[in-house]
Amino acid sequence: MALPQDPLWYKDAIIYQVHVRTFYDSNGDGIGEFRGLAQKLDYLQELGITAIWLMPFFPSPLRDDGYDIADYRSVHSSYGTLDDFKLFLEAAHQRGIRVIIEMVLNHTSDQHPWFQESRSSRDNPRRDWYVWSETDTKYRGVRIIFTDTELSNWAWDPVSKEYYWHRFFNHQPDLNYDNPAVREEMWDVMKFWLDMGVDGFRLDAVPYLVEREGTSCENLPETHAVLKELRAKLDRDFPGRMLLAEANQWPADLRPYFGNADEFHMAFHFPLMPRMFMGLKLEDRKPITEILQQTPSIPDACQWCLFLRNHDELTLEMVTDMERDYMYDEYAKDKSMRLNVGIRRRLAPLLDNDRRRIELMNGLLLSLPGTPIIYYGDEIGMGDNVNLGDRNGVRTPMQWDGGWNGGFSSADPESLYSPIMLNPVYGYQAVNVHSQKRFDHSLLSWMKRILRVRKSMPVFGRGSMEFLYPANHRVLAYVRELGKERILAVNNLSSSAQVVELDLQRYKGDILIEMFGKNIFPRVTDRPYLLTMGPYQFYWFRLRKI
């Protein structure tokens, strides 16, 4: 299958996020690798995703799950070789699946040779590849991101006897983007992978590239200049490839990352995600509609990336204090579920393993404007293990079947990179791909169906959106529109049955066709369109003028 040549492919994409380590171990060493991942591409193709986002797979001491890169041009030996990666990439492309890889621009591992050289002496040629200072008082007041572990953004280097700047863990020194040599080197790194054929990059932690005194050192114009420079080179040398921004910011602060369609193609909509969970728990659409009202419009060629869960904690940085307290109380009563400023849980446990709520949230993910990202394992309702440190509880092995190690690996269970889920509710014997494939009504089968429906009409990825605001605030309703195609999505956020009257007068005469069963609903008239909805039920209707 050839990849479609549409340069806006990312707007129609359904992205599957996976760490190669977690997916399938084909050589029995307890760690997933590219050969294993390649073997499971048929599964992903069958699921219906169109792109894979790979978390960092580069050589790394793995003190931050690979986000501490020690070599940007190679593959961590545990995950295979560069050739293995190339084979995987080719196999994915053959199945019409694009591959997006992680690129950590902001910092390296302190084990990276660049940093080792930089710290070796103050007059080393690579000294100013990182941000050094004689004092730890520069950039005072800049917020600390990993509040649970870091007390300062500066760390003392006993070798060269100066402080180095780090926005994340102290073993992740920030690169100095004021240095043209750094910018050039990082573009060369990106070129290395683009030449190989990767379809895009998820650029990690982009707001923090440049530092300036007296600022928050986030979202600075100088940072945007660096990113625009990279984009210009990408467009020049690799048209049709994509950049995705990871910038956990408010929508208004995110907007500049799209520029005039000359910076990022896509950016995560971080503030929306917690509000989807909040709206569900409050049984009130207000948090969702409010944040989307605040979301500025973006250039036509750009796109938001939406997600329910990912490899990190459910971040609560982009909510008010009151909202954060509410989220903690409702979704992380057990304090061990809390990490940094967020909640380290997977989708199914967050939703009490309630199939109706899982479906509703996926329905929202797939019908709100943006490109959806599905976190590996969430398509079968995998659980988490909060007893594992940091965010490792949501990074346990993929559960393929009910056999040895859940079908993930033939290694001794003790040698797996992470304990597999064992409990009776979420353990591999209860939740696995094999058993869910056997039943038409399993979550996996349902996910396949909804992805098929989503892919059937480009309006989901590219259409405009207009809220309907029915008087019943428990119901979230919106119309997506692209050319002559119109979709009406109606979502009952409540745990009880609801009646809703929709003002559809603009579509008077249209027939509503429910998109899953293709059943015809009554024609729209002058009068309010009355729907009754079961608990957590949602409808997708196609509006047709016949």
Add this chain to the structure above:
Amino acid sequence: MAEGSILTDDFLRELMNVGEVDILIGVPTLNDAATVGQVVQCTRAGLLKYFPRQRSVIVNVDGGSRDSTQDLVRAASISDLAQGTNPSALRTLHCISTSHERSTENGMGLHTIVAAADLVRATICGVVSPDSVSIEPEWIERLLRPVSRDNFDMVTPIYRRNKFDGLLVRNLVYPMTRALYCKPVREPHPADFAFSGRLASFFLEQDIWSQPAIQNGAETYFVISAITGGFRLTQSFLGPRPRVDHSSGDLVQALRQSVGVLFWALGKNFPVCPANSATEKITATGADGELSMEHVRVNRKRLHQMFVHGLEELNPVLNSILSSATLAELNQAATAAEDSFRYSDELWVRTVYEFAAAYHQEVISPDHIIQALAPLYRGKTYTFLVENRDSSAVDVEKNVENLCLTFERLKPYLLEIWDGRK
């Protein structure tokens, strides 16, 4: 509107959109545009500040205002329809309004409020008066918290009042309620109060709503039936409640709303508690009553004149209500010069009890009985003003307490005359 229903179809539709809530605050209104906006905004602020996570609704039941009362209430909604965000609100807050033209009395308003509370399954309910201009967000917390946190069924207010304000309550409604029901509820005819969803359902199920007395003063009946139903009562100090200047015509209406209901309810509940029962304490959050001492101009001379003339004019009517001894004593008192006129506690209590018995025996129309009480009450008010002209707050409280004790002491007298045996 469906036949036999007090809820209009439009209001029902609004309630359907509101759905299940935790808190319902009712605001009965009639041409209150001058004050209702402030009251509703404060109520909203109180809900957002103290109950941000609860699902809440403010329900205005209007008696047919010709001003913008209903619009002002609706404008306080917090929804995603409004431009801009409201970061202080987690969720939608509906402020809905309905009106009824069938009656200008407040019974219909409260009936609608408890019906709405029952329908949306509110577990915490409150009523705030549209003329409570001194309301603060904290009032909402003080009223609702005892229900939400401590499982009380009814919370009545305690206000900081001027010593010459609330005289009908202090000279009649409070002491008589206390004597009859053995519960010292300081505001038995509350303007602002809270109650549990359980109690709302209890009220709703009672077959009382068509009674004229309830149409006039359902609040008093709420308090009384909460007591007699064995529900858990508490009181909460809210703060100052400014003096409301009523025209003289308002007195009869005020008597209907409080004393009329008190008398009517007595017919249903008599005998409530034995004559020798001691008053039980009711918990109170905050101050247990406060008086402010600022000077208030009152035309005592006019009160005295109205007493004398009223007594004279109504003598034939009073003759059928009062015992000959009481009427004679009153007539005798009326002959005194204004300076030396006093309406003693004992005579006042006997007067009130005889009115209550007459009301029960329906010697004349109940409403005429209530109207006939007005001039006598003015006489008692005159005496209260004179006796407490220079009294400290403590002394005023002491005098009220003495009156309460007189009501309690003479309770056997009420039992004797109740059925006309004496």
